Amino acid sequence: MRCEDVSQALPEIVDGAATADLALRRHVDSCLHCQAELAQYRKLLRTMHQLRTEVLEPAPGLLADILARVEEAGERRALKSLLTKRRVAYAGAIAATAAAGAAGAVGRLPHETGLEQSLERERHSRLGDAGPARDLCPGDRRAGPDRAQDCLFVEPFQQRWGRHGAIVVKKLYQCKAY
């Protein structure tokens, strides 16, 4: 083995991460030049460890800056959490209102008898929408109760969150015949 080969290998084996093979160890044992190089690497590593304990004092104000940024992030997180809770509460309130409205609306429709209400429920069930929670449908009013099944309520109940957290209620129903 030549000194150049040992020199290539020394940076890897100096900290014990890689093991030196027998040929390399024998060469180092008998070569003063390579022993000196190994000693230099060991000294380098010792000095690196010593540098670890050196204190590099940051300029004043760093601690305050760190804490301010963390506090700001904490406030943002708290606000986000609060908004999320409010959204859930609003959504619950909207759903409850819609359900109550649905129950009331059935009773308010003047042209719907018990039979018509059954037909209406069946129709909405077939269409897969949320039921007759709506204002009086103009299509129904024009066509009369016997045309009720031609009146298709195609848009289901929708609610969306606006960009700033406000609830935007889109159309409840849209009648094709209107």
Added chain:
Amino acid sequence: MDQAELVAAAAAGDSRAFEELVRATYTDVYALAYRLTGNEEDARDVVQEAYLRAYKGLKRFRGDARFSTWMYRITANCASTAMTKGKKHRHEELEDEAPLADARPEHDPEAAGDAELLRARLNAALEELPPRLRAVVVLRDMYDLPHQAIADELGISEAAAKVRLHRARRRLRERLFPKSEEESAHAV
């Protein structure tokens, strides 16, 4: 409270506990950031970003390492990100194979036998290393992070981390212990 208890309290939402953790570790984290970035301004940014990430990710900290070690990893990652964002780096332009050896014998710290001088020269040599070599050798030889952790935080393979470490150590040795003419002749 010890560090593990502070971490648990901070993860549960105790902001005072997190503040205590910051107070206990920020000078050490700053030292690492400074060594990685090579300048104070970038180091301050990196430290702030690192604590912000730690605060947001505290619940993911498993506690199988010390908090300070976890902070070193985050700091290394932040510094790496900052460097790849194209911030100014004084020594980025240095070629990998550029000779750094100082051939002036009067500056040989070994001959002077002065440990303090050796540390000062090592600091200077570290600053002269390209950032990607410096990061690996600092994290490995100064902060004892494993190769895999270094590779993960710097976004490189473990093999690449080892190659960089090898190069960095060679450069530092050449810088600290310049070869005499006799030794140079022996090498040839």
